[in-house]
Amino acid sequence: MGTRFQYDGEVVTVVELVITQAGNEVVLRHATGRLTARLALRELLVSDRVTLIPDSSGETERVLAEPATVVLSELSEVELQQVRERAAHVREVLTGYRAGSAELAVTGEPRPQYAPHLPPTSRYKAKATELGVGVRTLQRWVADFRQDGDAGLAHKRDRAASRQLGRVDQRWADVALEVMVEHTAESTPSRTMVIDRTNARVVVRFGEGVVKAPSRTTAFRVLEELERRHPTFRLSAKRNRDIADRPDGVYGKLRPTRPGEYVLMDSTRLDVFALAPVTLRWINCELTVAMDWYTRCVTGIRLTPVSTKAVDVASVLFQVFRPRPAGADWPDHAVWPEHGIPRTVLLDVEAVMRPEARRPGASGPAMVPETIVVDHGKVFVSEHLTSVCARLGISIQPARLRTGRDKGPVERFFRTVREDLLQALPGYKGPDVHARGITPENDAFFFLDELEAIIREWVAVVFTDRR
Structure with missing residues (x-):
């Protein structure tokens, strides 16, 4: 009782509920104090002639605008x-x-x-x-x-963002998102230019004064919410294009069922400088790895100066068959055990261990790859690697052009190396020029072979041992 309504343009208040055989009715009182005729309760609840007047605009409007369902x-x-x-x-x-x-x-x-x-x-x-x-x-x-x-x-932040879009005309928000999508393959625009182009396009499409343009502050907030749907301003232009190229459905990929079925191979420029052993000058270096997709174990590692050659890729592929020996000072859990084969039956033990090593064992598992997944780099589609795979009976599965997610595990491994290892080393230069220090090349300390040994030990001691 006491709830106010607007009925046929007049403000009325419910003062009594009358239960009758024909149906429940309510007694309404006019704002002037006089009683009006009875009104069926159903008419009060569903009629278009009746509008609820909230007692406190903030709380009631919030509840009515956001039902729990x-x-x-x-x-x-x-x-x-x-x-x-x-x-x-x-x-x-x-x-x-x-x-x-x-x-x-x-x-x-x-x-x-x-x-x-x-x-x-x-x-x-x-x-x-x-x-x-x-x-x-x-x-x-x-x-x-x-x-x-x-x-x-x-989550209240998502609800607040939805309310923010609800304050502007949906047609304006749709056009703004359309303008943002058009800049996917272009250089990153400013928010002001997107707002100006949206306002102009709304006038051309719907007419002058048909769609109310939001204020500048509200427009910036709407663009911030639309940024979640289609990144345009916050990340780099290349990263925004990668996100826009993601498939709408579930990622389609090869599904390994056993070790060695698919081996991922890729190279990347490391974000750290090394020293050349002859000239003692700083140089860039590239890391080439092979990773078993089923176990996510890194089965081959090679660090090369400046750029990777086809023979370097073949060397990494050889490590998949014959792992490098474990380090003499590695902990016990970093040495890969021989599963199911007595040590007295294992042949050619000297090939996988140094004479001065305290224990036998290799730095990773030995397996015979059935298929290697590579990108379209020259070193991976070269005649040298192709002939090696043909002789060993290994199939080559090329990834799609500019689709890094086809080799997702190895791409994620490169990021883990940078974040967990490289950024703690002297000579670290960051992932791009915007993150680079003043003179990181002057801090280069490790020779190329030392840097490779550090990465190899980190993979065995830390990366392979994590859950």
Whole structure:
């Protein structure tokens, strides 16, 4: 009772609900104080002649604009599961039961630290310790849950971004996204130019004054939200093109079922300078690796000065068949064990170990590759490598042009080498010219062979041993 409506242009207030045999009716009072005729409750709820007048514009408009069903339906399965799990923790803090009721309690509930007779402060601290969050964070979750239920625990930043787009005409946002997409293959534009082109195109397409253009500040916020759908301003132009070329569906790729079925091979320019052993001058170097797709083990490594040659790629392929010996000072877990073969039966042990080594063993697994996956670099499609593969019975599977995700694991390995190893070495120059120091080449310290030994040991000790 007391809710205000606008009925046929007049402000009325519900003062009484009358239950009759024909159906429920409400008694309305005019804003002047006089009573009006009765109105069917169904007419009040569904008629286009009736408009609800919110008591407080902020709270009521927010609830009406974001029903719980709408908020939850916009979440993915993973996000929805996270919201449900968080709601269960909140209910356990409030009631002692994850389902929120003693009738639906499971075995072991309530747990001692969440017993209903305990003070709320104690339960809040116990739950915050269990989840690894602050008490204030947990209190915000409880407040959001009490106000909006499970929907209140959804990610508020995404909801705020959706509301931001809702404040402008959808036609303006669609045209802005269209202009951003057109700059995919071009140089990175400024946000101001995109806004100006969007305003001009909206006038040409819909007419003058038909679509209201947002203010400059609101337009910048809308572009920030559209940036999530189609990156244009934040990243480099090359990175934005790579993201735009991603397929809409699931990535199609080869699916290895056994070790050696697919071996990925690729080269990259390292982001660190090395020293030439003869001239003692700094030089660029390239890293060529072979990785077994099934086990993600790096089975071949070679570091070359300046650029990679076809013979270097063939050398890496040879390491797949015959791994290099393990280092004498490597820990036990870094030495690759011989699986299922007694050491007395293993032939040609000297070929995979140095005489001064403390233990036998190789730095990686030995396998016979069935297919190598390479890109279209000259060294990988050369006659030398092709003849080697033909003689050994190895198939060559070329990746698609400018599609690095076809060799995703080895591309990710190159990034891991840079972030976990190279940036801690002297002579590190960064991933691009914008991240380079003043004179990183003056800090070059390691010779080429020393840098290769460091990378090889890091792969065996750290990379291969991680989960």
